[in-house]
Amino acid sequence: MGLSSRKKEILQAVVTDYIKMAQPVGSRTISRRYQVGLSPATIRNDMADLEEMGYLLQPHTSAGRIPTQKGYRYYVDELMETADLEESEKDKIKQVYEFEKMRESEEIIKYTTNLLSSLTNYTSLVIGPQLKKSAFKKLQIMPFDNQRALLLLVADTGFVKNKVIHYPQTLSSGELNRIVSYLNRRLEGLTIDKLTSRLISELRRDLYHHIKFLEETFTLLEESLAEDERRVFLGGTTNILSQPEFGDLEKVRALLSLFEQNALLANLLARPVAGIDGITVRIGRENMLEEVQECSLVIATYCLGKEVVGTIGVLGPTRMEYSRTIAILEQIVNHLQKI
Amino acid sequence: MGLSSRKKEILQAVVTDYIKMAQPVGSRTISRRYQVGLSPATIRNDMADLEEMGYLLQPHTSAGRIPTQKGYRYYVDELMETADLEESEKDKIKQVYEFEKMRESEEIIKYTTNLLSSLTNYTSLVIGPQLKKSAFKKLQIMPFDNQRALLLLVADTGFVKNKVIHYPQTLSSGELNRIVSYLNRRLEGLTIDKLTSRLISELRRDLYHHIKFLEETFTLLEESLAEDERRVFLGGTTNILSQPEFGDLEKVRALLSLFEQNALLANLLARPVAGIDGITVRIGRENMLEEVQECSLVIATYCLGKEVVGTIGVLGPTRMEYSRTIAILEQIVNHLQKI
DNA sequence: GGTTAGCACTCTCGATGTTAGAGTGCTAAC
DNA sequence: GTTAGCACTCTAACATCGAGAGTGCTAACC
Numbered sequence: 001m002g003l004s005s006r007k008k009e010i011l012q013a014v015v016t017d018y019i020k021m022a023q024p025v026g027s028r029t030i031s032r033r034y035q036v037g038l039s040p041a042t043i044r045n046d047m048a049d050l051e052e053m054g055y056l057l058q059p060h061t062s063a064g065r066i067p068t069q070k071g072y073r074y075y076v077d078e079l080m081e082t083a084d085l086e087e088s089e090k091d092k093i094k095q096v097y098e099f100e101k102m103r104e105s106e107e108i109i110k111y112t113t114n115l116l117s118s119l120t121n122y123t124s125l126v127i128g129p130q131l132k133k134s135a136f137k138k139l140q141i142m143p144f145d146n147q148r149a150l151l152l153l154v155a156d157t158g159f160v161k162n163k164v165i166h167y168p169q170t171l172s173s174g175e176l177n178r179i180v181s182y183l184n185r186r187l188e189g190l191t192i193d194k195l196t197s198r199l200i201s202e203l204r205r206d207l208y209h210h211i212k213f214l215e216e217t218f219t220l221l222e223e224s225l226a227e228d229e230r231r232v233f234l235g236g237t238t239n240i241l242s243q244p245e246f247g248d249l250e251k252v253r254a255l256l257s258l259f260e261q262n263a264l265l266a267n268l269l270a271r272p273v274a275g276i277d278g279i280t281v282r283i284g285r286e287n288m289l290e291e292v293q294e295c296s297l298v299i300a301t302y303c304l305g306k307e308v309v310g311t312i313g314v315l316g317p318t319r320m321e322y323s324r325t326i327a328i329l330e331q332i333v334n335h336l337q338k339i
Numbered sequence: 340m341g342l343s344s345r346k347k348e349i350l351q352a353v354v355t356d357y358i359k360m361a362q363p364v365g366s367r368t369i370s371r372r373y374q375v376g377l378s379p380a381t382i383r384n385d386m387a388d389l390e391e392m393g394y395l396l397q398p399h400t401s402a403g404r405i406p407t408q409k410g411y412r413y414y415v416d417e418l419m420e421t422a423d424l425e426e427s428e429k430d431k432i433k434q435v436y437e438f439e440k441m442r443e444s445e446e447i448i449k450y451t452t453n454l455l456s457s458l459t460n461y462t463s464l465v466i467g468p469q470l471k472k473s474a475f476k477k478l479q480i481m482p483f484d485n486q487r488a489l490l491l492l493v494a495d496t497g498f499v500k501n502k503v504i505h506y507p508q509t510l511s512s513g514e515l516n517r518i519v520s521y522l523n524r525r526l527e528g529l530t531i532d533k534l535t536s537r538l539i540s541e542l543r544r545d546l547y548h549h550i551k552f553l554e555e556t557f558t559l560l561e562e563s564l565a566e567d568e569r570r571v572f573l574g575g576t577t578n579i580l581s582q583p584e585f586g587d588l589e590k591v592r593a594l595l596s597l598f599e600q601n602a603l604l605a606n607l608l609a610r611p612v613a614g615i616d617g618i619t620v621r622i623g624r625e626n627m628l629e630e631v632q633e634c635s636l637v638i639a640t641y642c643l644g645k646e647v648v649g650t651i652g653v654l655g656p657t658r659m660e661y662s663r664t665i666a667i668l669e670q671i672v673n674h675l676q677k678i
Numbered sequence: 679g680g681t682t683a684g685c686a687c688t689c690t691c692g693a694t695g696t697t698a699g700a701g702t703g704c705t706a707a708c
Numbered sequence: 709g710t711t712a713g714c715a716c717t718c719t720a721a722c723a724t725c726g727a728g729a730g731t732g733c734t735a736a737c738c
Binding site for chain 3 (some may be wrong): 382400
């Protein structure tokens with residue numbers, strides 16, 4: 001892609017201006033607003049070339065140009081300068097995580113979504129640390145009456161899953177205790193994702209006379225795995241409505257109903273092929289879902305220790321302030337890693 | 340309000356037709372579509388009267404009439420006929436609750452919101468059984484290491500609240516156990532809303548050397564109270580977008596951002612002065628929040644035993660299918676009560 | 679007196695026409 | 709290779725117009 005340095009400059013100017021103004025940018029605008037020292041006519045020639053190469057397009061014959069998705073991609077990969085956040089913004093981030101330091105993880109996630117959406121003015125998506133990756137700590141059964149009991153599953157990261165289960169009246173409390181302590185012995189210290197169906201059927205064999213009762217227990221375990229993976233927290237879903245590209249109610253509808261479908265969202269955030277600094281940018285049609293083909297998604301993953309534990313992303317129009325968004329994500333991930 | 344029976348008939352026709360068609364209804368339409376046996380001219384006269392009395396209004400001089408909020412109120416209170424649901428709809432409701440019978444309460448709530456919004460095509464709001472009203476079952480502390488522990492609060496309805504707390508290293512495990520069992524003894528069987536600040540300070544006095552540590556425990560208790568009361572589950576938030584009255588993006592924005600604010604929503608559903616069958620209808624400006632002054636809210640409460648435990652509501656345009664919505668709510672509440 | 683037919687009037691909505699402005703592409707000069 | 713000039717194109721905004729729907733009023737009718 002050997003773009004001449006002048007073409008790069010012009011492309012950069014177009015993208016920058018369009019991101020800021022949300023309006024097709026013409027040759028005159030560039031020559032006035034950016035110190036390229038070129039006349040509109042020259043710029044026009046280069047813009048015509050850039051259009052032919054697929055980086056720009058004209059909404060109609062006599063309008064300015066707007067970047068294509070290819071244009072944004074080139075901008076993100078090659079032209080974009082890294083942004084600096086204002087001190088006040090850095091402080092804001094810092095405060096949130098200092099103030100909320102000792103809260104449980106769901107709280108942290110919620111605060112993160114809010115923070116992220118309010119800083120970026122786009123929609124934020126956060127997937128928390130996965131139960132999957134944390135180690136099994138304890139399983140406990142707490143009887144209510146002689147039919148129902150509360151089943152608790154505790155992970156060493158402080159996660160708790162709970163479920164009301166039914167158990168056979170024939171089961172004596174001594175027997176129950178033996179089963180529970182047996183399960184605890186077998187599961188001790190395992191990370192949850194080791195709890196495969198193989199292990200489960202092994203356990204089931206060992207405890208075969210209580211199958212029905214245990215079934216519910218295992219169901220909970222399996223469910224927590226599946227469910228946990230999919231739970232996406234959203235923030236600032238309305239922010240995206242103030243973007244001029246969403247003047248159309250149909251698009252809004254499509255997007256909002258996507259927001260109601262956790263499974264799809266989880267998919268959207270999944271498999272980020274790490275780019276620079278572990279941040280991935282997906283522009284328009286690079287996203288698989290049709291509803292967001294006019295949107296861009298900036299995704300970061302954060303780690304505790306070595307494992308990737310969470311994903312955090314920002315969804316905005318393709319005309320997104322990429323560099324700023326990336327800077328904000330980096331800051332936030334930094335703070336999250338410390339917890 | 341002595342409306343002549345003919346005027347009632349006409350008012351009813353206007354409301355019914357407008358609810359179905361979403362278009363101002365004229366005198367000709369009424370005389371054709373409804374068998375009142377009157378000429379348009381007569382109807383016009385009565386409509387002019389109804390307008391003067393404040394039940395109808397004209398969007399502009401030469402359009403048909405639409406009901407005012409006063410008109411809807413009169414319709415709901417006096418004219419509306421109770422609707423019957425289709426068998427298939429009743430079945431749908433039945434199936435959901437049979438299939439999900441044994442699930443935990445959060446699941447039930449989620450399924451209810453979905454069911455309700457899909458049946459009505461409006462937005463559904465559900466507040467679950469309040470932790471407040473359930474009885475304290477057990478408090479448990481599970482140490483992770485010598486600084487942090489997991490605090491579990493279990494209610495007899497199967498609710499679990501959990502929090503990671505920090506505790507002083509100086510605290511021996513024997514002492515910890517004594518404290519926990521002391522708290523359990525004191526709290527046994529109390530409903531959570533009895534756990535007032537008076538009781539807390541009493542407990543605090545008794546255990547004054549461990550104040551700092553316990554502080555976090557009590558904070559959790561108090562938080563669960565407050566938080567729990569506010570948690571509103573939403574369903575079908577996008578449904579409302581397909582209503583013609585929300586063609587305006589600004590209204591949509593206002594409404595959707597309201598949906599993000601749980602506290603406001605909880606307030607909206609609060610203090611329903613029970614009407615017929617425990618169902619309350621709030622039309623337009625009868626709602627306190629500005630964002631929903633062009634919406635109507637139909638609220639039902641459901642009970643387990645004697646206490647009111649939950650609230651369930653439907654938010655739609657003032658031009659809502661009141662009778663149908665009420666019928667659906669009644670059905671669902673019936674099923675909920677059985678659980 | 680209540681009801682109806684007739685008619686002139688009003689207002690909206692969509693289609694059509696017009697204009698100003700922005701931006702282009704091309705050509706010719708620098 | 710760059711620039712100035714100019715004719716051309718397209719959109720967005722505004723005004724104009726006619727059709728259609730529905731009204732209010734008046735006068736006739738039962």
